[in-house]
Amino acid sequence: MTLSSHDVDHLRRCVALAREALAAGDQPFGSLLVAATGEVLFEDRNRVAGGDATRHPEFEICRWAAAHLSPAARAAATVYTSGEHCAMCSAAHGWVGLGRIVFATSSGQLTGWLREWDAPSSPVAALPIAQVVPGVVAEGPVSDFEPEMRALYRQCFAPA
Ligand code: ZN
Numbered sequence: 001m002t003l004s005s006h007d008v009d010h011l012r013r014c015v016a017l018a019r020e021a022l023a024a025g026d027q028p029f030g031s032l033l034v035a036a037t038g039e040v041l042f043e044d045r046n047r048v049a050g051g052d053a054t055r056h057p058e059f060e061i062c063r064w065a066a067a068h069l070s071p072a073a074r075a076a077a078t079v080y081t082s083g084e085h086c087a088m089c090s091a092a093h094g095w096v097g098l099g100r101i102v103f104a105t106s107s108g109q110l111t112g113w114l115r116e117w118d119a120p121s122s123p124v125a126a127l128p129i130a131q132v133v134p135g136v137v138a139e140g141p142v143s144d145f146e147p148e149m150r151a152l153y154r155q156c157f158a159p160a
Helices: 005-023 057-068 071-076 087-096 107-116 143-157
Strands: 030-034 040-045 078-083 101-105
Touching (some): 005 143, 030 057, 078 143, 101 143
Parallel strands (some): 078 101
Antiparallel strands (some): 030 078
């Protein structure tokens, strides 16, 4: 896995969005959609606190991309995210035809931490992106972000 300094900067923004989400009473996940030119097209954070558990930022990115980008522009774009796509968001990513994904922490890591903390597990199987959309290039996790994301997850899912 070779990440550029731009990749790392975009991931840092995703982690900041995750932190924002947690501060707003939501779950700590944040994502960016970046065009082939390097321009950030769209960003969002988790918005499930209102009761709609499908309001994941990766899913919002798919909807935005379907409405605003040509199929070629979607395929050339990269999605950055603080936590690896869930199966729902991976499937939406595949259906919409988006390109590369870079994630800071993996679904496997989150599942392991939830187990370690005795926190409730996700109702959806934690399938890796590669298992849902085998044609998509997915890179991660990135160890530099692990301590910070682990701490945010812990505050959310296993508060002291
Ligand atoms: Zn999701």
